[in-house]
Amino acid sequence: MESAIDQAPAESQESSTPKPVNFNFHGKAGEFFKIWVVNVVLSILTLGIYSAWAKVRTNRYFYSLTELDGHRFSYLAKPLQILKGRIIAVVLFGGFYALNIFAPVAGLFASLAFLFIMPFLICASIRFNMRMTSYRNVRFDFKGKAWDAAVNFILLPFASVFTLYLLMPWVMKRIDKFIVDNTRYGNKAFNADTSAGTYYMATFATIGLSIGLLIFLGVIFALFGTSMDLKNLEGEQGASAMFTIVMMGFYLIFFTFVQALYKSIVRNYLFDNTELEAVATFGSTFQFGSLAWLQITNILALICTLGLAFPWTKVRKANYTVDRTQVNIQENIDPIIDSIIEESSAIGDEVANVFDVDVALT
Incomplete structure (x- = not known):
C-alpha cells in the first residue's frame, strides 16, 4: 500500500524540521494513593x-495520564498475561532455589542452564x-x-x-545501544548514535x-572519634543501634x-543522540543536584511514613x-502515523501478543 508520506513531494520532506512538542504528566498523588x-x-x-x-491498574494509570503532543499513551496488557508470566518466573526461580539447597550439584547445572535461557527471558520481557x-x-x-542479548548482557560483562x-563503560554503552536500536515504533526504528x-x-x-564522599565521611567519623570513646559506644545497645542507623543513612546518601x-x-547523552527514523529526535x-535531591527526599518520605508516601514519590518521579x-x-508525522496504523491493523495486531510473556516479578 502506498502511504501518504510516499506521495509527498521530496522538497516538503527535506524541508520538514523537527518541532518541540509538549510532554506532560497529569497524575496526582491523591488519585494514585487510592489505587x-x-x-x-x-x-x-x-x-x-x-x-x-495491580500492575495493570498502575501502568494504565501512569500511561493514560502521560500526554505527548495532545495524545495519551496506552498500556495494553491484560492481567492474565502478567499472571502467566509471573507463574512461569516463580516456577523457574523457585525450582532453581530448591535445587541449590537440596541438590547442589544439580543446582550447578541449573545455574548453567539458566545462563542459556537468560538472554531469551531478557528479550521476551523487553x-x-x-x-x-x-x-x-x-x-x-x-x-x-x-544471541545478541547473550553477548551484551553475559559474555562481555564476564x-x-x-x-x-575497565571494559564495563564500553559494555554499558553496547547494552543501551542494543536496547535502543532494536526498539521500534510501528515500522520506524530508533537509532542511538553513541560512543563510549x-x-x-x-x-x-x-x-x-565516590572518593570525595569517602574522604568526607572519613573526616566526619575521625572528628567524632576524637570526642567520644567508640568502645564504650559499642557497649551500649541504644548508642550502637543509633550508630548503625547513621551508617545506613550515610550509605543511602x-x-x-x-x-x-x-x-x-x-x-542526557543517550537521549540527545537518539532519533526515531523520520519521526522525532529527543x-x-x-541534573545531578535536582535528581539527587528528588531521590533522597523520596527515600526520607518513605522512611518517615513507613511506606505510605510511595504514591507521592512515584508521581513525583514521573513528573x-x-x-x-x-x-x-x-x-x-501525521501521514506517517496514518500509514503505520493501516499496516498494523492489516498485518496482525493479534499476532503481536502470541508467545509474549512478562517474566518480571515486579
Whole structure:
C-alpha cells in the first residue's frame, strides 16, 4: 500500500524540521494513593495473585495520564498475561532455589542452564513491555535477538572482569545501544548514535565523587572519634543501634549521589543522540543536584511514613522524568502515523501478543 508520506513531494520532506512538542504528566498523588491502597490490600488478601491486576491498574494509570503532543499513551496488557508470566518466573526461580539447597550439584547445572535461557527471558520481557505500549494507536516493538542479548548482557560483562572492569563503560554503552536500536515504533526504528567516551567520563566522574564522599565521611567519623570513646559506644545497645542507623543513612546518601550523577550524565547523552527514523529526535535535561535531591527526599518520605508516601514519590518521579524529557517531532508525522496504523491493523495486531510473556516479578 502506498502511504501518504510516499506521495509527498521530496522538497516538503527535506524541508520538514523537527518541532518541540509538549510532554506532560497529569497524575496526582491523591488519585494514585487510592489505587495503590486497593492494590496492596487485595494483593495481600489473595497471597499475591492480585498483584498482576495491580500492575495493570498502575501502568494504565501512569500511561493514560502521560500526554505527548495532545495524545495519551496506552498500556495494553491484560492481567492474565502478567499472571502467566509471573507463574512461569516463580516456577523457574523457585525450582532453581530448591535445587541449590537440596541438590547442589544439580543446582550447578541449573545455574548453567539458566545462563542459556537468560538472554531469551531478557528479550521476551523487553518485547512484551514494548508491545503492550502504544501511542496514537501504534504499538512499540522490540526486535532484539537472544544471541545478541547473550553477548551484551553475559559474555562481555564476564570478559570485563579480566580487564579489571575497565571494559564495563564500553559494555554499558553496547547494552543501551542494543536496547535502543532494536526498539521500534510501528515500522520506524530508533537509532542511538553513541560512543563510549561519555560512558567513561560518567564512570570516572562517579569514581571521583565516590572518593570525595569517602574522604568526607572519613573526616566526619575521625572528628567524632576524637570526642567520644567508640568502645564504650559499642557497649551500649541504644548508642550502637543509633550508630548503625547513621551508617545506613550515610550509605543511602552515598549511593544516591553516585547513582544520580551517573544517570544524569548517561541519560542526557543517550537521549540527545537518539532519533526515531523520520519521526522525532529527543532530549534530556536531568541534573545531578535536582535528581539527587528528588531521590533522597523520596527515600526520607518513605522512611518517615513507613511506606505510605510511595504514591507521592512515584508521581513525583514521573513528573520529574516527563518535565525533563524533550521530544521534537517532524512536521509530517501525521501521514506517517496514518500509514503505520493501516499496516498494523492489516498485518496482525493479534499476532503481536502470541508467545509474549512478562517474566518480571515486579
